[in-house]
Amino acid sequence: MNYPHAMAFSDGSADFRSDTVTRPSEEMRRAMAAAEVGDDVYHDDPTVNALEEEAAAVVGKEASVFMPTGTMGNQIAVMLQTKPGDDVLADPGVHVRNVEAGGPAALSGVAFRTVDSTAGQVTPAQVEAAIAQAGFFPRIRLMIWENTHNLSGGRVVPSELMSETSATARRHGLAIHLDGARIFNAVVASGVAADIFAATADTVQFCFSKGLGAPVGSVLCGTQEMMGEARYLRKRMGGGMRQAGVIAAAARIALRDRDRLKEDHELAHYLAESLDRAHPGLVDLAQVETNMVQIQPERLPRPLPEWREALAAERIKINPAFGGILRLVTHRDVNRDDVDRLVRSLG
Ligand SMILES: Cc1ncc(COP(=O)(O)O)c(C=O)c1O
Known part of the structure; x- marks a missing residue:
């Protein structure tokens, strides 16, 4: 099935904070x-x-x-x-x-x-x-x-x-x-x-x-x-x-x-696997069931505040950690290019 409204942010920014950031098609x-x-x-x-x-x-x-x-x-x-x-x-x-x-x-x-x-x-x-x-x-x-x-x-x-x-x-x-x-x-x-x-x-x-x-x-x-x-x-x-x-x-x-949510899940798996390839052990692949990827900040190869700053310079938004966990969320307004940029910026 073709989903005509799947789209990245047209200004080159990307937002992995939540799926609530999606905009109407x-x-x-x-x-x-x-x-x-x-x-x-x-x-x-x-x-x-x-x-x-x-x-x-x-x-x-x-x-x-x-x-x-x-x-x-x-x-x-x-x-x-x-x-x-x-x-x-x-x-x-x-x-x-x-x-x-x-x-x-x-x-x-x-x-x-x-x-x-x-x-x-x-x-x-x-x-x-x-x-x-x-x-x-x-x-x-x-x-x-x-x-x-x-x-x-x-x-x-x-x-x-x-x-x-x-x-x-x-x-x-x-x-x-x-x-x-x-x-x-x-x-x-x-x-x-x-x-x-x-x-x-x-x-x-x-x-x-x-x-x-x-x-x-x-x-x-x-x-x-x-x-x-x-x-x-x-x-x-x-x-x-x-x-x-x-x-x-x-x-x-x-x-x-509603079935298009499977695209978000595929992207979350792509994100988790890309992170795991670049930094083995960073994510628990078994935890990724839907559109969210969890990271324990202490396992990051660089401090989270520093990574968030680097991302912000590339106009990529992620949340701070909540309850000791960093959560990245995929949705229809982010794509594989955005994921690649996010993973590269981690070093
Ligand atoms: C599990 C869950 N329940 C309820 C809500 C509340 O939705 P709303 O932000 O529309 O009030 C949220 C919002 O993120 C949620 O994640």
Whole structure:
């Protein structure tokens, strides 16, 4: 298949910080300009309505609500399925807990009960142990998955594990949310369909604005009834958008072309192998499952701040280390030439 919108930054710069830096393609921009719109708070924006139907169908849920951000989708999922004072069970590295500005505590009044899982892979035994430890107070009301798991370098949580662990959590009466900001990366990497992953959860959030390349937007998916309430909470949060068809038009294209994420994965493998060839032992090739490559800064042949400066001189952006790990992300706005330049600059 030919993907006409794959493109590097035309000014010669390159950005490996995140897949959120992708810009809308020409086709998206044309669709945005031509989008039929209405007032989405009245629920009569035809482009948003079409997107919501398509998005729900892809993950096998009854309905979905278009959200301005993944953060809002996740936070509304927490609000919907908890009461103040509840605990939320999750892997310690999940985005909802670490990078959403204290949302669960500030907005829903909940705390996290984390388990000692690796790369988001919470086991049934860990759920059982957490429940036993909690006793009667406080209540663990919700469990959250994240797939792919960002902080572990875009690793895929296997669907079989999700389904076994979710069955255990459900037996204990927990609701389940899947932060699937990058669920289609998991789908492309594993060959498991999105609705199989989504069936392990009651609500699923996924983003159009990351590797899928739309400028803005996410959806929260679940039952009709829950999504009715999610729409109400979205309004409360200030996320009731009006002629949102303008952005939904780009999101529809992103959703249609989701299989192109395999190109990003191929590029991540090319990046990891190039780094490994130039500096054996620098990267753990087995860790590269989707569009992220992790490096331990202490293994770099030169200090990270110095490398970042050299890269900046070549107009290549990378993040500083976070949690002791440097993460490089591939996406449709970087290409093999950019990777070659990045690897060469390491010395
Ligand atoms: C795993 C995960 N969940 C949720 C989000 C939040 O998305 P947004 O930036 O649209 O709020 C992100 C953003 O990077 C993410 O990586």
